[in-house]
Amino acid sequence: ETVLTQSPGTLSLSPGERATLSCWASQSISSSSLAWYQQKPGQAPRLLIYAASNRAAGIPDRISGSGSGTDFTLTISRLEPEDFAVYYCQQYGSSPLLLTFGPGTKVEIK
Amino acid sequence: QLQLQESGPGLVKPSETLSLTCSVSGGSISSSRHYWGWIRQPPGKGLEWIGSFQYGGSTYYNPSLKSRVTISADTSKMQLSLRLTSVTAADTAVYYCASDISSRWFFYWGQGTLVTVSS
Numbered sequence: 001e002t003v004l005t006q007s008p009g010t011l012s013l014s015p016g017e018r019a020t021l022s023c024w025a026s027q028s029i030s031s032s033s034l035a036w037y038q039q040k041p042g043q044a045p046r047l048l049i050y051a052a053s054n055r056a057a058g059i060p061d062r063i064s065g066s067g068s069g070t071d072f073t074l075t076i077s078r079l080e081p082e083d084f085a086v087y088y089c090q091q092y093g094s095s096p097l098l099l100t101f102g103p104g105t106k107v108e109i110k
Numbered sequence: 111q112l113q114l115q116e117s118g119p120g121l122v123k124p125s126e127t128l129s130l131t132c133s134v135s136g137g138s139i140s141s142s143r144h145y146w147g148w149i150r151q152p153p154g155k156g157l158e159w160i161g162s163f164q165y166g167g168s169t170y171y172n173p174s175l176k177s178r179v180t181i182s183a184d185t186s187k188m189q190l191s192l193r194l195t196s197v198t199a200a201d202t203a204v205y206y207c208a209s210d211i212s213s214r215w216f217f218y219w220g221q222g223t224l225v226t227v228s229s
Contacts, residue, residue, distance in 0.1 A: 035214065039157075047210075090215060092214035097170035098173070099147075100159065
């Protein structure tokens with residue numbers, strides 16, 4: 001089973017700053033198997049990025065994903081007030097299907 | 111636009127069975143294009159995938175819960191169901207149903223329902 005690790009645990013930034021969130025897999029995974037979600041308090045997760053670098057419908061282009069193998073990154077180029085939330089990476093494993101989430105990174109207002 | 115709404119008891123006693131339903135609108139639960147899933151989140155903690163279901167296809171479960179979980183669909187009611195047996199306090203969580211045309215992630219989510227396991 002592939003384990004996902006996210007860092008940092010908490011990121012304290014100001015609006016307008018750039019946020020770089022990391023997700024590491026315990027073994028190499030296909031880029032087509034990695035997704036990112038945003039979750040705000042009291043809300044369901046929201047799919048941001050799928051297949052490592054593809055924005056989901058309605059996601060602004062200031063949010064981007066990259067990476068391959070074991071190292072993946074979610075970047076928010078300029079933080080807007082609505083971007084302060086918890087972010088989870090998630091990977092898909094096959095044979096049989098198994099979805100696992102990382103522990104999350106909280107982006108808080110500095 | 112697909113919409114999902116979870117419902118069920120908010121309180122379940124230890125050792126009993128947790129049963130939740132997810133009502134689907136804006137789409138068909140019998141569509142083989144969609145994957146339907148359950149994900150849970152203990153208070154203040156991260157997300158855990160419970161399992162996924164594809165109508166006419168296979169059902170997949172998290173190995174850590176497989177012995178206690180059943181996911182099924184009632185097409186006449188347009189509902190997805192979750193059944194979790196022999197619950198303990200560790201099963202206290204917000205339970206979400208979700209869907210996507212991919213088996214790999216979920217775009218559509220319900221608002222979630224909190225289930226507390228307590229006597």
